[in-house]
Amino acid sequence: MINLRARHTLGAPTLVVALASLLLSCSGSPGTASGDAASPVRDVRKTAQAAAADEPPAPSTAEPTPGVEKVRDVFARLQATYNDGCTTPGNCEYFLGRVLDELSSLDESMKADPQGPGHFKEPLAWIAKLRAELGGDRSFENLKKHQALLTGTRDRINTWMQGHPEDYR
Structure with missing residues (x-):
């Protein structure tokens, strides 16, 4: 646990580094490093990105053909x-x-x-x-x-x- 009062003695840059380190260490699942390719979070992101890339964009129903006035x-x-x-x-x-x-x-x-x-x-x-x-x-x-x-x-x-x-x- 980080003592919030420590910011006065550690200084803002040191506190930011400490908080960032804490967040990074908590972001991975047990037994994996946050940069590990087997991360469940990364797998979900890759699957979502792949699905979005496979779908064609929905046609717009709000605007006429480009170059033609409404x-x-x-x-x-x-x-x-x-x-x-x-x-x-x-x-x-x-x-x-x-x-x-x-x-x-x-x-x-x-x-x-x-x-x-x-x-x-x-x-x-x-x-x-x-x-x-x-x-x-x-x-x-x-x-x-x-x-x-x-x-x-x-x-x-x-x-x-x-x-x-x-x-x-």
Whole structure:
């Protein structure tokens, strides 16, 4: 037994060495040295480490695919288009292009979301229909021609998302 009052006479470094020696001598099982490879503690550690190394990491369900934005972030930008519109010719071109860009980003985010594209079946179908109607033509004339479908798709997705607040909060 170490006398705790001895720290005054032994000094802190000596006390630390004495305590460390005491702990090391107690850490092994009877008849084995703490550095012995047959230590039961070491065997348990090795077994636990080996089991952990053999298991593949569990997939994350909290984050989308790296490099793809979260649905809620893209949806927030899509909602921001409600503060804009086709008030002037130059602004109309910007506005319609922005709505299309946000819908395209939302499509990508929904497909990469951990819930899977099946969870977003309806919005993805509406975006696919919009793409088919546009036929890959992003010109202002084509976007203007399909303005009702473009803003209508945005509005339908907004309504759908309002019914699924867990997807954007």
